[in-house]
Amino acid sequence: MSHSALLIAKDATIGLRLNMNGNRNSVKAFLKYAEYAQLPSINADDKWISPFITMLQNFFRDNNDAIRLETVDPQHLGDKTDYDNGIYVLEDYEIVDRINSPADTSPEHRIHDRLLSIDSTQPLVNQLGDFLFGMDTPITSIKIGDQVFLPRLFPSYEYPGRYRIHTVLGFADNDPFNPLTSNKRFKGRPYVDMFNNQDNAVNPQSYITTDTVRVLSYPIYVISFAPANDLHGAGGFDWLPATTMNDGTEALDTFYRHVKDSRDEGGSHIVRLLRITDPNITADMQPKDVTDYIDADIDRWESKEHALKQFVPPNADADRVPTGGADEHITHPYR
Structure with a gap:
């Protein structure tokens, strides 16, 4: 076609x-x-x-x-x-x-990888970059020290990209010396380090006036493999960053390797591939700390969170089938 x-x-x-x-x-x-x-x-x-x-x-x-x-x-x-x-x-x-559309039988896919492909072909000065890995967050959940994406005030080849990363410095609280704190548009709103040469608290351009803002995050892939029934041993997981197209390829390879292992062992494990963004996982964390965080809440990744792909062998016990669902259910023979 x-x-x-x-x-x-x-x-x-x-x-x-x-x-x-x-x-x-x-x-x-x-x-x-x-x-x-x-x-x-x-x-x-x-x-x-x-x-x-x-x-x-x-x-x-x-x-x-x-x-x-x-x-x-x-x-x-x-x-x-x-x-x-x-x-x-x-x-x-x-x-x-x-x-006049045809009968479209193609499955709905998450479009993140497509967005990365589009972004990689744009001029560097206009790319979205890390913005695509941010997490939309209500203003009511923002705190001092959060790093947020805001539209650039002007293009710059020295600092390319359509968005800049700024740090939240404070909020427009009651301050008799700052008229913005009594202005309905700014009252209670967070302001950021928009400018280096002035007090950002008194500059309207330093304030976030939208109801949500995209916060810098550290997305990762999690590949979990949980026992399909009581006949098989312990499960586990692998994880890796989700910041490049190559990461996605590696995550898929890891997922299908575990699917093959499960098939070779008679359907021993349920295998899931997830891409997650969690505010508790940050880029400055040590790998062991990320592993410990995932391990402490492994049931969420094994069952409750929605997956990109998952393999559930036919012999899996009903109470072990993930409740979070998946974009794609792997049923074809491994190849």
């Missing part, structure tokens, strides 16, 4: 034809990346098209056949049937309708 699709804003007359990566998972990743990169919101005024094309051209490495503009009649979108994946009608950064 080919991979063409049309992306068009709701009620617009100009759309983008993709001749590659027109499947649902790819389109959702493109939209999420545009949102994270703060590209113009997608609507009928078409201001979103040029920056969106630039992002796609970088991803397709300037393949001139990958994208083209098309004019359409928004009242007769159903008449256009020459797209393998149909027409995606967009509003803001969401798919609000899909027209």
